[in-house]
Amino acid sequence: MNKLVYWYHKLGSPPTFYRFAGVLRPWCLAIALILAVIGLYGGLYLAPADYQQGDAYRIIFIHVPSAWMSLFIYGVMAVAALVAVVWRMKMAEVIAMQSAPIGAAFTFITLCTGSLWGKPMWGTWWTWDARLTSELVLLFIYLGIIGLFHAFEDRRHGARAACFLILVGVVNLPIVHYSVVWWNTLHQGTTVRIFGKSNITTSMLWPLLVMMFSTKFYYAASLFGRARADLLDLESGKAWVKQIASDEEARS
């Protein structure tokens, strides 16, 4: 069999994934922290102040990576949900469900930092701009998924239902975005724009990219940790979990 296919199938087994995630998690967390330190040093200290926005623009180094992550995690969840609905793979359900709170957190950070940035720049902390509104709707989608997952008594049952909702959201999200753009342009165009691509210089760009990688690794580390805890809960009673429990007991 193809080595990659073999590896993929093996990761679908909870004990293998548990061990694999346990090995990778500290590395991911360490890389995320190191990259965050480098990125924030570059962004908050080395990068020059913006000629128009002064130092206030520096929130971009948190805001934009979070916004990217809020969509990236939804993409990961969508792929995992498709796998879970089609092949009923247990690991895919765990990945999708454990990603949801992280994605919701990044969406919330995006909204918070966005309003903190908007207050000095636009003079208001909230405007019904297309991007802001879509991000808010995305937060509601995340919360709906988490809520549906927890509404069921049986966890796998809830995970399957929530995975279906994720797929509904994939269809819905672009529709929401474009209808909000349409809605906003009907009334009036926004007079303030987030500065264009040409305005960003390399000294501001590289910390942004470093932060982007940092958040990706942080997501991986957080997901691995959550998935491991969830697997122990889900598979409690299975032999491999009992083995781990007795090992832990012997060590203490």
Next chain:
Amino acid sequence: MSGARVSSACAAVLRRDLLLAWRRRGDMALPVLYALIVATLFPFALGPEAQLLARIAGGVVLVTVLLAMLLAFDGLFRPDLEDGSLEQLMLAPQPLPLLLAMKIAAHWLTTALPLMVIAPLMAGMYHLPWPAMKVLLLALLIATPLLSLLGAVLVALTAGTRRSGMLLALMLLPLCVPVVIFAAGAVTAAQQGLPWVAPIAWLGAALALALVLAPLACAAALRIALDA
């Protein structure tokens, strides 16, 4: 199974649901009353100024109708789930999406249609001029079946859970944002004397899509939610 059997099964489901709704006419009046109460409260909160009320009329009527429908969604599958007839429906040899489409149609006829009847009354209370009122009714005629179809998918997903009311509202909000935008956009455009056909056409396109896809999604969701 021949084609005639499918159509007769569909007719039986439709007749049964309509008959059940008719036997409990009082329940049918509740969403209507709720919509009227909500619509009555807005002028108290915002002041009776006619110009302001006319400007917000379309949006208020739409949101009120949407909230009232949300209130009624619980009755779509819950009674059938409790007396076990939903399982019978799922075991029936006829395709489940078609039977569910009939149930959704019956639900629309018994909850959304009464709301549409009082919509002109509510719009009149807000001094909406007649040309815009026509557009509002047209928008409601397309938007309410669309909401029924979209809502049915989510109600099916929450069918197996106990506390679903607030959750349903949370899940439905992202789905109904585009519907509200286009429906209210059409009314606003008509009020300003602008062409209003485009948003109505968008709504119609979405309705055509939902008519085909939503019963299929609803059946899939129901199977996911109920297999234990």
